[in-house]
Amino acid sequence: MNTVQIGGLVSFTTIDFPGKLAAVLFFVGCPLRCAYCSNPHLIKPGVGEYDPDKVLDWLKTRQGKLEGVVFSGGEALMQGPAVIDYMRSVRDMGFAIGLHTNGFYPDMLAAAADLIDWIGLDYKATKTNYERLTGINVAYDQMIKSLDVWAKTKKPAEVRVTCDPRYVSPDDLLQIAQDVAARGIKNFAVQRYIPHFEEGENKTNPEMRNAFFDNDKLRGKIDALFETVAWRD
Ligand code: SF4
Secondary structure, three states, X not given: OOOOOEEEEEEEEOOOOOXXXXXXXXXXXXXOOOOOOOOHHHOOOOOOOXXXXXXXXXXXXXXXXXXXXXXXXXXXXXXXXXXXXXHHHHHHOOOEEEXXXXXXXXXXXXXXXXXXXXXXXXXXXXXXXXXXXXXXXXXXXXXXXXXXXXXXXXXXXXXXXXEOOOXXXXXXHHHHHHHHHHOOOOEEEEEEOOOOOOOOOOOOOHHHHHOOXXXXXXXXXXXXXXXXXXXXX
16 A cells, blocks of 8 residues: 555544544645645645554554544545545544545545545635635636535535635625535535735735624525535634
């Protein structure tokens, strides 16, 4: 098995894999360059500081205590077939597999779909703003392909939008929600944008950031589209 590069590990979480007690593994490397990235140390491909075999040994000690393992990043699928092999090893230990993904690798997602129980997919903006936010011109189209790959599996997913008002408007949010619902996804999440790295004149303010959450009409319309909507205010 080729080696995967793991740059971080959370040993216990109740919030990153719905309904499961889980650990989270953060894989090194991401093809996108999102303006608000909160894991910039994981973007550049490189050597992870966690030995993958030792992580598997540690997971053995968690059998019967944890129910799932979340593959996060960075973008775990950037590591190619090696990460699929690693998922299989984790799954063979009896853990459910969750994946947090930006959707950039639809073919990899299709190849790994049988091993994955749930995904959290980032739908970052409308197509118009995707390149400006992520720095990559094909990122939107790749994400939509991934969304459709996963929707076909009929397995559970959460599609989430981080509401950075520099790239997403309340109207955009509704448009995204309608698109996601039309593709058969049942669970949606709206996440407050937290400004960590803003510079220069293009700064947000609390009123701009609250506009998504203080708008009862918008909330009602979005809530009506899905079985669940998490408003992470
Ligand atoms: S997809 Fe995630 S990890 Fe990659 S640059 Fe964007 S926010 Fe950062």
